[in-house]
Amino acid sequence: MKYKNIEFLRLTPLRGPNIWTYRPIIEAWVDIGGLEDAPSNNIPGFYERLSSWLPSLIEHRCSVGEHGGFLERVREGTWAAHILEHVTLELQNLAGQRTGFGKARETSKRGIYRVVVRSRQEQVTRACLNAARDLVMAAINDDAPFDVPGTVEKLREMADSLCLGPSTASIVNAATERRIPSIRLNEGNLVQIGYGARQRRVWTAETDQTSAIAESISCDKELTKSLLAACGVPIPQGCIAHGADEAWQAAQDIGLPVVVKPRDGNHGRGVSTDLNTQKEVEDAFRIAENEGSGVLVERFVSGDEHRLLVVGGRVVAAAKGETASVVGDGRLSIAALIGRQLNSDPRRGPSDDCPLGFILIEEDPAVVLELKRQGYTPESVPGKGKKVLIQRNGNIANDVTDLVHPDVAAVVSLAARVIGLDIAGVDVVAEDISRPLEQQRGAIVEVNAGPGLHMHLMPADSKPRPVGEAIVDSLFPEGEKGRIPIVGVAGMQDTTLIARLVAWLIHLSGKSVGLACRDGLFLDRRQVDKNDCANWAAGQRLLINRSLEAAVFENGAEVILGQGMAYDRCQVGIVTDVEGAEALGQYDIQDAEQVFHVLRTQIDIVLSDGAAVLNAADPIVLRMAELCDGEVILYGPGPNLPAIVEHRARGGRALFLRDNRIMLATGPVEGPLAGLPAFAARKDEGEADRAASVLAATGAAVALGIPVEMIRVGIETFEQDRNGKRPAHNRPRKAANQQLTTLFER
DSSP: OOOOOOEEEEEEEEOSSOSSOSSOEEEEEEEOGGGGGOOGGGSTTHHHHHHHHOGGGGGOOGGGTSTTHHHHHHHHOOOHHHHHHHHHHHHHHHTTOOOOOEEEEEOSSTTEEEEEEEOSSHHHHHHHHHHHHHHHHHHHHTOSOOOHHHHHHHHHHHHHHHSOOHHHHHHHHHHHHTTOOEEEOSSSSEEEESSGGGOEEEETTEETTSOHHHHHHHHOHHHHHHHHHHTTOOOOOEEEESSHHHHHHHHHHHOSSEEEEETTOOTTTTOEEEEOSHHHHHHHHHHHHTTSSSEEEEEOOOSEEEEEEEETTEEEEEEEOOOEEEEOOSSSOHHHHIIIIITTSTTBOSSTTOSBOOOOGGGOHHHHHHHHHTTOOTTOOOOTTOEEEEESSSOOOEEOGGGOOHHHHHHHHHHHHHHTOSEEEEEEEESOTTSOGGGTTOEEEEEEESOOOHHHHSOSSSOOOOHHHHHHHHHSOTTOOOOOOEEEEESSSSHHHHHHHHHHHHHHTTOOEEEEETTEEEETTEEEEOSOOOSHHHHHHHHTOTTOSEEEEEEOHHHHHHTOOSSSOEEEEEEOOOOOGGGOGGGTOOSHHHHHHHHHHHHHTEEEEEEEEEETTOHHHHGGGGGOSSEEEEEOSOTTOHHHHHHHHTTOEEEEEETTEEEEEETTEEEEEEEOOHHHHOOOTTOOOHHHHHHHHHHHHHHHTOOHHHHHHHHHHHHHHHTTOOOOOOOOOOOSOHHHHHHHOO
16 A cells, blocks of 8 residues: 655744754654554554664664664554654764754644654755655655665765864854853854853854964964064974975075975965975975965975864864875776775765865875876886885874873964964974974974864874863853843733833843844844844844843744744743733644643743742742742732742742832842832733733842842833833932842842
8 A cells, every 4th residue: 555645734943942942953744644544563564674774773762762662663553753753863863963852742633743853954954854754655655765875975965065064063062061052153164152242253263362463474384484483483494485496496595305385375285395306396386386375495394294283372182194105016006006095994085074085186286296206107006015105294183182292282382372373273293292392303384273173073093182172161261151141031911011121120230231022123222123023033133242241032932832942041031921822723732731831941941040030820830930940039919929928938039019019028038129110000901910010020130130229210210211201310219228138139
């Protein structure tokens, strides 16, 4: 029996914390049609086909919790949506997008499921979902064997072209480990780490601390050498040559052998070493001339090439180069020997997963020159046992970090400081990196900005070095998280009013604050967008703004369900109520209990040193208190509300009304904080309980540590500010008593 194709009804990227997880996902609504009546154990041969096409599914533990758990479920019988989830995850893993989070849940409509998978790159995940559907249907309908290798290769190529490069990814991953948030700013490798005024930016191995002047200096090899020499750093003697004849003359003046290289080259391109004859020098000049704007001739330094990585003035990794050679067999050409003896090495390959790259003669004229110096061409057939040198450099992939002599580390760090680079790749030629350079006539030959990290992340013969962590630590000293105070407001009861009042109170405290709400987008008191900005995209606009010291976000249930929240964690999370299920039918939300599971997201992401501000009058909202990692502050209409009484008995903080005054209590002790403003005391028909909204906003201000007198002034002046009038210039009154100040402090 042939089954109809699984149909994607919609694919929704949730780019921030959502009902499923803190991380970005794609939620696919799928219609499995007739497969609802055909679990996997009822489809002849399905298990055998799926497990043979994707044997790595054996690693999926699934709900069984054991190795092979998912395949056990397939054998016993499970549904197509669940299988689609796991196949999508595995295709992502095989494409280099390691992840394990996924869910498949029924909706209220028979045969319709929500399939959720973690998404590290949205386009790649979409492609994996489509490929997974094709693979699953081919296995179900017993079509021709599915081309898994070809599919995976296409997905991997797609991931390589769209995802962060390994250097940038290592930095982002290190920031994530320290719970520092990040935002990708373009389709390349420009990434923001941290939020607002606390952010830093990285681009591969360059940061916003990398001086443009220093980078320009490092690109000028002659200028770099002169500055290093002036500071006593050992360098090889050399000069600029403007022609092949001049290069040979310079080589004679310096003394053979010499090195010829581009004046402003990088990555070892166009570099020829150990040159001893006029022809070698002139040929090397032409190669170098094609790689840069000038050619440099230098004294040849005997020894191995090393790359030392300096971050924040400290050597954090070092790698050693090795030559590449082939041995003749009397039958094969040198070109064929390169393919068989060198490029067959599993460490070599075109992707970032390989520590060594392929040697491609047609793309590297330096290899041809090296062969020519030995009397060969790529088509030459060396005799049996004859060793032929292919590359003198370009294979810096052997880790030697633990061998670097302290004196070498000191002079390398000095070189980076002289040029002015916060991150530098310093090339050192030495016979033994474990000895001081002056003992072996070693020298620093280059200082490079934006150095590649790949050789340290994936060395050919040793453990990787935590260079990403070193860069993050240099940008964010211990204890610094790159975060600004963020307040999120969720619910249905006047959340726009609450968000605007919180932003006003933060503004009065002296911080530059951004606000994204239904009334628009605000930077301090300036409205920069009049559209509804209670959404993910508007929130991101705030977080990338380098001037903002705090931000407030209004989050409706629709945002959490349809977009994900704009930020990963917050200092304060406010939830007012769990009403509005009737407006969420398109998300298959039908009652208050389901709304609870949506809005709890706002509390799930409160930081451990933050606070949840919850409506004590709503028993469902109160259940969120146990989900909060930080403090819980309750608010309600009066002190006798059972939840507030119980909370105070445990020493918790609460806000409530007494004789039209806002009271702040910590445990059994209470005191007046401010009078209820006129706009909140009015009972306009059809309007929400504004008194409760003022209490919620005040609770956020208390959690943020805004001074009592400033909160009082802010509440009194908010109505005028909200209506576009000039706020009253009331002088802050002294606190009623010292007791209130004590109540305010955590």
